[in-house]
Amino acid sequence: MSINERDLIVGGQAVIEGVMMRTPNAYAVAVRKADGTIVNIAARLPKWSDKYPLLKLPILRGSAVLVQSMGLGIKALNYSANEAFGDVQEAEAREVKIALTPAVIEGEGDFAGLTGAVPGLFPVPTQKRSQDEMKKGGTAAAAGSIIVAMIFNVLLFVAAPLLLTNALFIGAGWATAPINSPAAASSPQTAGTASDAEAANSHDAWYARGWRNVKTYLHPVRPSIAFNLIDGVIRMSFFLIMIFSFSLVKDIRRVFEYHGAEHKTVFTWEAGLPLTVANARPQPRQHPRCGTSFLMVVMLVSIALFSVIKFDSLVYNFLVRVALVPLVAGLSYEIIRLSAKKESGWFFKLITKPGVWLQNITTQEPDDQQLEVAIEALKESLKLEPQTGEPALAPLS
Numbered sequence: 562m563s564i565n566e567r568d569l570i571v572g573g574q575a576v577i578e579g580v581m582m583r584t585p586n587a588y589a590v591a592v593r594k595a596d597g598t599i600v601n602i603a604a605r606l607p608k609w610s611d612k613y614p615l616l617k618l619p620i621l622r623g624s625a626v627l628v629q630s631m632g633l634g635i636k637a638l639n640y641s642a643n644e645a646f647g648d649v650q651e652a653e654a655r656e657v658k659i660a661l662t663p664a665v666i667e668g669e670g671d672f673a674g675l676t677g678a679v680p681g682l683f684p685v686p687t688q689k690r691s692q693d694e695m696k697k698g699g700t701a702a703a704a705g706s707i708i709v710a711m712i713f714n715v716l717l718f719v720a721a722p723l724l725l726t727n728a729l730f731i732g733a734g735w736a737t738a739p740i741n742s743p744a745a746a747s748s749p750q751t752a753g754t755a756s757d758a759e760a761a762n763s764h765d766a767w768y769a770r771g772w773r774n775v776k777t778y779l780h781p782v783r784p785s786i787a788f789n790l791i792d793g794v795i796r797m798s799f800f801l802i803m804i805f806s807f808s809l810v811k812d813i814r815r816v817f818e819y820h821g822a823e824h825k826t827v828f829t830w831e832a833g834l835p836l837t838v839a840n841a842r843p844q845p846r847q848h849p850r851c852g853t854s855f856l857m858v859v860m861l862v863s864i865a866l867f868s869v870i871k872f873d874s875l876v877y878n879f880l881v882r883v884a885l886v887p888l889v890a891g892l893s894y895e896i897i898r899l900s901a902k903k904e905s906g907w908f909f910k911l912i913t914k915p916g917v918w919l920q921n922i923t924t925q926e927p928d929d930q931q932l933e934v935a936i937e938a939l940k941e942s943l944k945l946e947p948q949t950g951e952p953a954l955a956p957l958s
Contacts, residue, residue, distance in 0.1 A: 571830055571939060572850065574634050575819035576641035581634070582823070582938035587945035590637045591938035592644040599934055600644050603941040606633075623894025624887040631710070719882050722795040726788060727875060728778035736782040784871040784878060793864040800856065801919075808922050821846035822927035822935040824920075829936075836940060838932045846927075847920040849900055854916025858893040861912065866892075 573582040579592030589603035609625055610616040616625040730736040782788060807813045828844035829836060848854075866885060872878050900909035927935075 570850075571827055571942070573823045573827070573935075573938065574637060574852075575816050575823055576637050577816065578645035578819070578934075579641045580819050580823045580826075580935040580938045581637035581641075582826070582935070582942045583633070584942045584946045586947060587942050588633060588637075589938045589941035589945075590640050591934045591941065592641045593930065593934050594644055599937055601937060601941050602640060603945055605945050619895055620888065620891030623891035623898075626894060627887075627890045715883055717799060718796050720879060722792045722799070723875070723879055723882065724779065725795055726792040727780075727782050729791065730782045730788060731778050731780055735787075736780075779875060781873050781875045781878075783873050784867060786868045789864045789868045792867070793860055796863075797857075797860050800860070804919065804922055814925055817923055817925040818927045819931055819935065821924035822931040824848045824851065824924060825927065825932060826935040826939050830939065836936045838929050838936065841932045841936060842929070846924040847917045849910070849913045849917055850897055851916060851920055851923075853919050853923050854900075854913040855893055855897050857916035857919065858896050858912060859889055862893050862896070863889050 571582060571584050573580055575581075576590065576592070578594075579590060581588060581590040583606070585606075586608070587603065587605045589601055591599055591601040593599050606629070609629065610622065613625075616622055784792070808817065822841075824846045825841045825844040826836065827848060829841045832840075832844070834840040863882075863885075866889060867878075867882060870881055870885065872881065896909060896912060900913045
């Protein structure tokens with residue numbers, strides 16, 4: 562194998578009872594069926610940057626990879642569920658009821674999981690589908706899943722933290738509340754006026770008082786660095802709680818084991834060793850280019866960016882945060898890209914450390930059979946990779 566081939570940066574995603582591996586120009590999914598056999602599917606990736614040269618530019622290329630990874634990740638999940646669960650009768654006999662699965666907590670799923678990609682819930686099939694679905698179709702289903710995931714993640718990781726932080730600043734007296742509000746009554750400067758207003762309204766119906774309280778705590782607070790730090794802490798807390806909750810589910814732990822198998826296989830490739838179970842077994846299961854690291858970088862980048870662009874309106878602050886998602890994703894991608902280089906400085910390595918630590922949860926030690934599946938996925942993907950060409954970045958799980 563040529564040195565140029567070994568320079569290829571590969572990545573992937575854990576799926577249901579399998580692994581999807583991606584090289585710069587191709588991908589493959591390998592899944593272990595219930596009877597113990599391994600099946601796979603592989604195809605070349607469309608080169609969006611060839612059709613749209615602007616997508617080769619820094620930051621823009623990160624947003625393009627994000628969108629492509631989301632669609633590819635969902636198709637890989639659909640294929641793996643299709644093969645792992647078999648027909649409906651087998652799934653019902655095992656009492657497997659799959660409607661939504663937390664796909665974005667690992668792999669490219671969680672890279673894609675920014676908007677939600679990651680983390681989010683993606684629907685997967687409970688009945689047998691065509692073997693050629695990934696190659697011939699599934700675009701509409703993938704698009705629908707991406708939209709659902711984006712809405713879910715925007716609500717959970719943008720809207721909810723913003724509203725909670727705003728309410729906290731009003732309630733704690735760190736920001737000015739409306740003069741006739743209960744929160745203002747506790748302020749020495751407005752205590753008399755606010756108390757009179759509160760007494761005058763004490764006989765209002767409960768729903769009127771409730772609505773008045775809601776308007777009080779949603780009185781717009783102009784974001785500051787402190788505001789965005791607390792907003793970021795709340796957002797990160799939601800993410801960590803979700804990850805930890807998923808880790809307690811037995812079926813998700815198996816996904817985490819395949820996640821570990823994927824990382825060990827990638828490390829084996831990067832070390833220039835033959836792709837064998839024996840060589841993969843001793844490799845570490847935490848990788849700095851993991852999507853988990855990407856999400857942690859997203860949290861940090863968003864705190865800094867949202868502190869620069871801010872308004873005296875909750876609606877505007879919400880809309881600008883949603884609009885800046887592609888920019889946050891692009892900047893975070895570039896940081897992960899730089900941190901993956903051997904010559905990258907201490908800053909880029911430090912900023913990805915929290916994500917590496919979090920992988921102690923999102924990856925688990927795989928067995929030899931799981932390593933075998935990950936290795937087959939990478940081998941099948943490499944078969945479709947051109948022997949020459951400029952290496953490109955494929956996001957790791």
